[in-house]
Amino acid sequence: MSQWRGKVLVVNFWATWCTPCQEEIPALMKVHRKYGSNGVQLVGIALDNVSKVRDYVDQIGIDYAILIGGMETLDVTKDLGNHAQVLPFTVVLDRAGKAAYAHAGAMTEASLGAILTPLL
Secondary structure, three states, X not given: OHHHOOOEEEEEEEOOOOHHHHHHHHHHHHHHHHHHHHOXXXXXXXXXXXXXXXXXXXXXXXXXXXXXEOOOHHHHHHHOOOOOOOOOEEEEEOOOOOXXXXXXXXXXXXXXXXXXXXXX
């Protein structure tokens, strides 16, 4: 996490078997490309096994950072506001590392852009 200190960080928890997650990923890639040069870093944390994630990332061409977490990682999302523990779940951290927004369910490019713009 220290490598992204000072950036607006979008952390998206997802899984390869999650249909809303799959539908959301193209919007996340667009956000990454559009806002990356303005200090936004997108990080996907996949709750899945490494080989499935690697194959999916290669197949879809995900171009932002991907980390792997086990199902126990879902417990971390509860502390961030995901009380229903659903996927996808997205948290936006401001440049100081403070949670500025949390959302359970898929996001669109427009909705995420509206959250990011004031943080830039």
